[in-house]
Amino acid sequence: MAGRFVIENACVLTQNEEREVIPRGSVLVEDGRVAEISESGINAGAAEVIDGEGMALIPGLVNAHSHIMCILLRGGLGADRRLMDWRLNVMAPGQVAYTPEDAALSVKLFACEAIRSGTTAVVTNERIPVPLAEAMIEAMDDSGMRSVFALCFNEMSPSGKLAERAHSHIAAWGKTFPPSLKTRDEVFEETSHLVDKYHGRSGGRVLVWPGPNIPVYVKPETFREVDEWAGERGLRVSTHVSEDPMESEVGGLPVVQHLAAWGLLSERLVAGHCIHLSEEDIRLLKESGAQVVHLPSSNMYLGSGVSPVPRMLGYGIPVALGTDNANCNDLVNMFWEIRLACLLHKGVQQDPAAITAQQVLDMATRNGARALGLEEEIGSIEVGKRADMILLDMSGPHMHPNHHLPSVLAYQAHGTEVRWVWVEGEPLMEAGRLSKISEDEERTIREEAQAASAAIVERAGLIVPGT
Numbered sequence: 001m002a003g004r005f006v007i008e009n010a011c012v013l014t015q016n017e018e019r020e021v022i023p024r025g026s027v028l029v030e031d032g033r034v035a036e037i038s039e040s041g042i043n044a045g046a047a048e049v050i051d052g053e054g055m056a057l058i059p060g061l062v063n064a065h066s067h068i069m070c071i072l073l074r075g076g077l078g079a080d081r082r083l084m085d086w087r088l089n090v091m092a093p094g095q096v097a098y099t100p101e102d103a104a105l106s107v108k109l110f111a112c113e114a115i116r117s118g119t120t121a122v123v124t125n126e127r128i129p130v131p132l133a134e135a136m137i138e139a140m141d142d143s144g145m146r147s148v149f150a151l152c153f154n155e156m157s158p159s160g161k162l163a164e165r166a167h168s169h170i171a172a173w174g175k176t177f178p179p180s181l182k183t184r185d186e187v188f189e190e191t192s193h194l195v196d197k198y199h200g201r202s203g204g205r206v207l208v209w210p211g212p213n214i215p216v217y218v219k220p221e222t223f224r225e226v227d228e229w230a231g232e233r234g235l236r237v238s239t240h241v242s243e244d245p246m247e248s249e250v251g252g253l254p255v256v257q258h259l260a261a262w263g264l265l266s267e268r269l270v271a272g273h274c275i276h277l278s279e280e281d282i283r284l285l286k287e288s289g290a291q292v293v294h295l296p297s298s299n300m301y302l303g304s305g306v307s308p309v310p311r312m313l314g315y316g317i318p319v320a321l322g323t324d325n326a327n328c329n330d331l332v333n334m335f336w337e338i339r340l341a342c343l344l345h346k347g348v349q350q351d352p353a354a355i356t357a358q359q360v361l362d363m364a365t366r367n368g369a370r371a372l373g374l375e376e377e378i379g380s381i382e383v384g385k386r387a388d389m390i391l392l393d394m395s396g397p398h399m400h401p402n403h404h405l406p407s408v409l410a411y412q413a414h415g416t417e418v419r420w421v422w423v424e425g426e427p428l429m430e431a432g433r434l435s436k437i438s439e440d441e442e443r444t445i446r447e448e449a450q451a452a453s454a455a456i457v458e459r460a461g462l463i464v465p466g467t
């Protein structure tokens, strides 16, 4: 059980309903929850005291859509390739060459970088066999992060026009693509096994959802069965919506309208990307309460397009934020996503007021919590909420001057300012040192990641640029 401690004299970005910022605040944490917030100090008796002088205390960042396992496939392997080329000639064959040990190692490497840059909660989408999924979930639990594992699946390969268009720009099409398709029965067997075994583990810190990967590769009947099954169990459903123009229609309907026609748009649906949308699509997303996750780095990296995020925010859709695959980003640092989300939409719309720093910070905190169905528990620093928080050192030259904390965090922070990280009051980083991983272990993780990645490249026959 997490201890009792107080953070004193920190500038507190509460992210509460009023977006209150307390210039010199104290926050008491008891039993993993925020017990008291004060502008005039807290006499907490024997509680441990952390001096927040010159620091900012903000809610932990929520990465609402990622693919952690791909992290061993970064380092140049996927760079400068089109989506289908990247997906079918790097990601898919690479992932097939992973061992369960590689899967667990990917989580450890991810956790080192993500915790150091202030992420406290993450959703990972993985289309992998059960033994690898188990290795990942165990490692995610060990990391101390709040985590959701979504077991992705495809039922069908691309066919017809979609296959033709993909084929036209992928030389190796049909040679290296491992279909890894699942039948409806396999999907239910594997998902229920993982949900029964892990969902709700560690006091609810570890969650498991189903993940029908991309609507165009999943039969609508199966998608609907999975969605109903998830609804009966209080689970969400993670998917990809309209990332690539090639996948933005199903059976002649825009994908959002296809999902609506099958009754699949609901608060349960956590839809990554949502790039190629019409006004009607946005209206349907808003009416249904579906969750939308914006992935700016990935969308730029793969040239997928620009999601109409300001329009969605204008409709009142609480868009969340994520890093997507760790090998089409290639960072897992949410501060980069915040900065890029701010800048991207201003540039594309030729309007510096298209989106604000406060809106994007909301995406990375409050809206992320809502995407996970945890808006009552995390996403802001408020009495009674779980203490998922980060404390940033604001002393660096790049953080000066500082007049408006949301703007400074969005445009000036690198993520390296994060010094303390807590999930449910449990420290994951203390004064710049990871709590659950020693410096020696961290060095070993880096070395093992390099060696494991090289071995995967060898086994999968991946092409290293420049060789």
Ligand SMILES: [Zn+2]
Pocket (backbone or CB within 6 Å): 065, 066, 067, 125, 240, 272, 324, 325
């Ligand atoms: Zn994704």
